[in-house]
Every structure is written in C-alpha cells, then in structure tokens.
Amino acid sequence: MPLFINRDQIFAHQVHLLEHKLRSKEERILELETENALLHLRLAECSGRQRRDHDEVTKAVNDHQLQSSTKKITQSALIKLLSGVQAVKHDLSELFAVYVSFATELEEQSKQLLEKVEQANSSLNGHSEDEFQNLQVRVAALEHSLEEERENCRAEKQKRKELHNTLVELRGNIRVHCRVRPVLPFDQIQSSTSGSGSASSEEVIHAVSDDTVMVNCVKAGMLVQNKMFEFERVHGPEESQEAVFEEVKSLLTSLLDGYNVCIMAYGQTGSGKTHTMMGSQFLDELSGTQQEAQQGIIPKAAAELFRLISEKPAESHTVEVSVMEVYNNEVFDLLARDEHSNAAGQRRDVITTASGASQVPSLTYERVSNASEVMQIISSVLKLRAHCPTLVHADSSRSHLIVTLTVSSKSPNAVALARRLQSAKMDMRRSTQKEWWSPRCRRANLAAHHSADETSASPASSPCSTPSLSPCPSPRRSITQTPFRTKLQLVDLAGSECAGMSGVSGAALWESSCINRSLSALSDVLGALAEHRPHIPYRNSKLTHLLQDAIGGDAKLLVMLCVSPTQRFITESLQSLGFGTRARQVQKEPPRRKNNSLKVK
Numbered sequence: 100m101p102l103f104i105n106r107d108q109i110f111a112h113q114v115h116l117l118e119h120k121l122r123s124k125e126e127r128i129l130e131l132e133t134e135n136a137l138l139h140l141r142l143a144e145c146s147g148r149q150r151r152d153h154d155e156v157t158k159a160v161n162d163h164q165l166q167s168s169t170k171k172i173t174q175s176a177l178i179k180l181l182s183g184v185q186a187v188k189h190d191l192s193e194l195f196a197v198y199v200s201f202a203t204e205l206e207e208q209s210k211q212l213l214e215k216v217e218q219a220n221s222s223l224n225g226h227s228e229d230e231f232q233n234l235q236v237r238v239a240a241l242e243h244s245l246e247e248e249r250e251n252c253r254a255e256k257q258k259r260k261e262l263h264n265t266l267v268e269l270r271g272n273i274r275v276h277c278r279v280r281p282v283l284p285f286d287q288i289q290s291s292t293s294g295s296g297s298a299s300s301e302e303v304i305h306a307v308s309d310d311t312v313m314v315n316c317v318k319a320g321m322l323v324q325n326k327m328f329e330f331e332r333v334h335g336p337e338e339s340q341e342a343v344f345e346e347v348k349s350l351l352t353s354l355l356d357g358y359n360v361c362i363m364a365y366g367q368t369g370s371g372k373t374h375t376m377m378g379s380q381f382l383d384e385l386s387g388t389q390q391e392a393q394q395g396i397i398p399k400a401a402a403e404l405f406r407l408i409s410e411k412p413a414e415s416h417t418v419e420v421s422v423m424e425v426y427n428n429e430v431f432d433l434l435a436r437d438e439h440s441n442a443a444g445q446r447r448d449v450i451t452t453a454s455g456a457s458q459v460p461s462l463t464y465e466r467v468s469n470a471s472e473v474m475q476i477i478s479s480v481l482k483l484r485a486h487c488p489t490l491v492h493a494d495s496s497r498s499h500l501i502v503t504l505t506v507s508s509k510s511p512n513a514v515a516l517a518r519r520l521q522s523a524k525m526d527m528r529r530s531t532q533k534e535w536w537s538p539r540c541r542r543a544n545l546a547a548h549h550s551a552d553e554t555s556a557s558p559a560s561s562p563c564s565t566p567s568l569s570p571c572p573s574p575r576r577s578i579t580q581t582p583f584r585t586k587l588q589l590v591d592l593a594g595s596e597c598a599g600m601s602g603v604s605g606a607a608l609w610e611s612s613c614i615n616r617s618l619s620a621l622s623d624v625l626g627a628l629a630e631h632r633p634h635i636p637y638r639n640s641k642l643t644h645l646l647q648d649a650i651g652g653d654a655k656l657l658v659m660l661c662v663s664p665t666q667r668f669i670t671e672s673l674q675s676l677g678f679g680t681r682a683r684q685v686q687k688e689p690p691r692r693k694n695n696s697l698k699v700k
C-alpha cells in the first residue's frame with residue numbers, strides 16, 4: 100500500500116467530512132424546525148382548546164348560576180303550588196261531602212217518585228179502556244162548551260153594547276166620546292202663569308180603557324188623587340183618525356134612515372178639535388193615501404155619506420151644503436157671495452119658527468154631488484174663518500164653525516129601512532114588558548137576524564123584518580112615503596181659554612170673552628136640560644139658539660170631547676170632562692125620524 104498520501108487528498112477528505120457534518124447539521128436544523136413548527140401547531144391547538152375550555156367553564160358557571168336561581172324560583176312556585184293543591188284538595192273533599200249528601204237525597208227522592216209512579220201505574224191499570232174513552236169524550240165536551248160559552252160571552256158583550264146604544268137612543272141621551280190627544284211640542288212651552296216648571300208638560304190624563312179616562316190630580320203637598328170619567332167611547336193618543344171616525348160612522352146610516360144628526364167637537368183651545376173634525380193641518384204636504392188617513396170627521400163623513408147614497412137608487416137623494424160661523428156672538432153665512440160673486444161672510448139672523456125649530460133665513464145652500472165638491476167648498480171658505488195666534492195655540496180658531504149637509508131623500512129603500520127600524524123600536528118597547536130575552540126567543544131572534552138581508556130586499560114580506568133582534572112576528576104593514584129632509588151638522592167649536600194663559604189682549608180678548616160666554620151658555624143649556632127645568636136658556640147665545648134643535652131637539656147628538664193630556668191644561672181639561680159628564684146626563688127628546696108621513700097601516 101502507498102505510504103505517501105497527498106495533502107490535497109487529505110484536505111479534500113477533510114472538506115468532505117466537514118460537508119458531511121454540515122449536511123447532517125442542516126438536516127438536524129430542518130428536523131428541529133419541523134419539530135418546532137409541530138410544537139407551535141400543538142401549542143395553538145392547546146391554547147384554542149384552553150380558550151374553549153375557559154368559555155365552557157364560564158358558560159357552566161353561568162348555567163350553574165341560572166340553574167340555581169331557577170331552582171330557587173321553581174322551589175317557591177312549588178311551595179305555592181303545593182299550598183294551592185292542598186286548598187283544592189280541601190275544597191274537593193268538601194264538595195265531595197256535599198255531592199254525597201245530594202246524591203243520597205236524590206236517591207231518596209227518586210225512590211219516592213218511583214213509588215208514586217208505581218202507585219199511579221197500579222191505579223191506572225185498574226181503569227178500563229172504556230173509562231179512558233169516556234174521560235176523553237168528557238174533556239172534549241167540556242172544551243166544546245167552554246168555547247161555546249166564550250162565544251156567548253162575546254155575543255152578550257156585543258149585545259150589551261148594542262142595548263146600551265139603543266137605551267141611549269130611546270132615552271134621548273147625548274152620546275159623548277172623548278179623545279185624549281198626544282203630548283205635542285207646544286206642551287213644553289212654559290207660560291208665565293202655568294208656573295209649575297217642567298211638571299207642567301207631565302202627562303196626567305190617560306185613556307185607561309175604551310170607555311174610561313183617568314186624571315191624576317196632584318195638589319201641592321198632597322197625594323195624587325185619581326179621578327175617573329166614563330163616556331160612550333174614549334180614544335187614547337195613539338188612536339188614528341180612522342179609529343175615531345169608525346165609532347161615529349153609524350150615525351151616517353141614521354142620517355139616511357131619517358134622523359137629524361149633529362157631531363160637535365168641544366174642548367179647550369189647542370186640544371185637537373179642528374184636527375179631529377177637519378184633519379191634520381199638514382194635509383197638503385201628504386201623499387194621497389196618507390192624506391186620506393189623516394182626514395178628520397168632516398171629510399170622512401162626506402165620503403161615507405156619498406158612499407151610502409151610491410148604494411141607493413139613482414136620483415133618490417140630493418145633498419146641499421151650508422157653512423156658518425158664529426163669531427163674536429154673530430152668525431155669518433160663509434157661502435154668501437157679494438155683488439162680485441166673491442165669497443164674503445154675511446151676517447144672518449137666527450129665528451125660531453112656529454113649530455119651535457131654529458132657522459137661519461136666507462142661508463146659502465150649495466148643491467153637491469160628491470165628497471170632493473163638499474171639501475172644495477169648505478176649504479175655499481175656511482180662509483174666511485177667524486183665526487188668531489195665541490200663546491197656547493199658534494193657529495187658534497176664534498169662531499164656532501158649523502158645516503151642515505142637508506139630505507133630501509125620496510128613496511123607497513130608505514123608507515123601507517126606516518120602517519124596519521121603527522118596527523125594531525116598537526119591538527124593543529114591547530120587549531121591556533115581555534120576557535123576550537129568554538134563550539128560546541134569543542135563538543129565534545138570531546134566526547131572524549140572519550135573514551135580515553133577505554128582508555131588506557122585500558121588507559114587507561117578512562114578519563120579523565128588522566136588522567135588530569125582533570122577538571116575535573109583527574103584522575104585515577104597508578107604507579106610503581113622501582120626500583123628507585134630514586141634516587147632518589158638523590160643529591167645530593172654538594176652544595175655551597184662560598186669557599192669562601193665552602196672552603191675548605184688545606180685539607182678541609173680546610173674541611176670547613165671546614167664545615167663553617157662548618160655551619158657558621152651552622153648558623147652562625145642558626144643565627137646564629139635565630135638570631128638566633121648564634125654561635131652557637137657548638137664546639142666551641147665538642150658538643145655543645142656532646144649535647137648539649140638535650142640543651134639545653130630536654136629533655142624534657154626539658159630543659166629541661177633546662182634551663190635552665198635560666198638567667199645564669189640567670184645569671181646562673177637567674172643565675171639559677165635567678162638561679161631557681153633564682152632557683151625558685141630559686135626557687132629551689128621543690131622536691125622531693123626519694119622514695113623518697110614513698104611515699103604518
């Protein structure tokens with residue numbers, strides 16, 4: 100082997116060794132750096148985990164705190180709930196005790212009921228089928244007789260009413276109807292003299308039934324005293340014009356049967372006389388049917404009269420109208436015309452004829468052939484009627500208005516009807532001596548009544564030819580007839596008034612005084628008639644002189660009392676009701692038919 104190694108080779112060898120060492124060192128550094136990086140990563144991971152752990156610990160601490168506070172709340176709620184449960188348990192046990200006693204009681208009762216049902220069952224089982232049927236038949240018979248009794252009762256009531264009307268007629272009583280008007284806005288107005296504040300518009304007059312008015316009379320410091328007034332018919336505030344007319348309608352038939360008829364509205368100013376006789380003051384503003392419904396007695400009576408005449412033979416009746424007013428104790432003919440043919444009220448006299456009847460010479464009559472002609476004439480002259488506003492009534496009538504419809508009749512049918520009525524009247528008179536009101540006779544009457552339609556076609560052919568109940572056959576009669584005249588007087592009186600309340604002065608005060616004096620004269624006449632005094636002071640006023648035949652004569656007179664319902668007018672209303680009561684006491688001459696030439700052979 101060579102002994103000599105060259106220096107370069109040794110140097111190279113050393114470099115090689117050093118390079119090898121360096122590479123090893125570098126590899127080691129790389130290794131360490133890698134390790135360091137891994138450690139960093141691990142450290143980051145650990146610190147992340149530590150942060151999470153810390154968060155979790157914080158959250159756990161919070162949760163713990165929340166849990167402990169929730170626990171506390173839950174514990175207190177539990178305690179409350181527990182005490183509530185205790186209370187409910189206590190209540191339930193009490194309720195249970197009640198229920199148990201109730202159930203025991205129910206059980207006891209149902210046991211008793213069951214026993215009763217069993218007893219009833221056993222007693223029912225004792226009855227036979229026949230007995231049941233008998234019972235059913237008896238019940239049906241009882242029901243039937245009850246219905247019959249009800250029917251009889253209704254018929255008796257109707258008959259009582261008819262008999263009362265006949266009695267009123269036979270005794271010559273004045274019929275009095277009363278109408279209580281509704282409370283109206285002007286009732287609220289205070290007058291200086293009414294005094295009693297808001298109480299003055301209080302409703303104190305009431306229609307308590309169809310024939311009784313009640314007045315609550317209140318005196319300061321005293322109990323309310325009720326006064327009752329009875330009339331043939333009482334209309335309450337809610338009753339329509341139609342209902343009011345319905346009750347006077349039959350008088351129109353009487354007119355055609357040959358009786359004079361007078362319908363007179365009496366009452367204090369503003370109590371509704373013109374409303375009742377003529378109709379609503381707003382008639383022009385209403386439509387056709389509303390207008391008709393709101394019409395008063397005068398237009399409705401005219402319509403009814405012509406309706407009745409239309410059922411008679413043509414040309415058998417003629418009608419004339421006249422219109423008068425009594426103003427300041429003077430009679431004025433409102434249809435009279437001046438030299439230019441203009442309607443101008445002319446003064447007229449009232450005279451008493453040799454037969455004792457009152458008459459107005461030269462009174463104007465106009466021939467009319469239907470109801471609208473009558474109303475046209477009346478409306479055209481109504482503007483001549485004296486009116487004046489007062490504190491009580493803004494459109495107060497200052498005169499008494501008398502519309503007369505004179506009917507001239509030559510109708511054989513009317514005569515036949517009159518004959519039937521006369522026959523009925525004679526039968527009625529006879530009936531007061533005989534006991535015709537027995538059930539047997541009543542049945543005969545009913546049969547006769549049912550055949551009334553046939554008898555009207557040939558009145559002389561039937562023995563009982565009357566529309567009313569006739570007891571026994573009357574002899575066959577024949578009739579002769581001549582024309583006769585009857586009159587229908589429709590009177591709208593001026594209203595009585597207290598000067599202090601109405602606040603009038605000057606000429607209106609004079610009018611007021613004339614109105615009051617004529618009404619007091621009317622009252623005096625009624626008083627004299629009621630007391631059968633030998634002298635009846637008809638001539639104390641033009642009004643009573645003019646209406647003498649209607650008030651004291653043989654006409655059928657109906658007084659329509661109009662009253663205001665409020666406390667404010669109570670004095671005047673009581674006066675009117677007193678007037679009506681006095682009128683009812685009058686027994687004047689019984690109504691007489693005008694066809695006196697009627698001869699019964």
Ligand SMILES: Nc1ncnc2c1ncn2[C@@H]1O[C@H](COP(=O)(O)OP(=O)(O)OP(=O)(O)O)[C@@H](O)[C@H]1O
Pocket residue numbers: 279280281283336366367368369370371372373374375379380492494495496497592593594595661
């Ligand atoms: N039953 C009623 N229903 C509705 N309104 C009525 C009634 N009665 C009267 N009235 C009204 O009351 C007011 C007075 O009535 P009305 O003119 O008829 O009184 P009067 O008695 O004629 O008075 P006067 O005597 O002063 O003329 C009117 O406005 C009328 O329309």
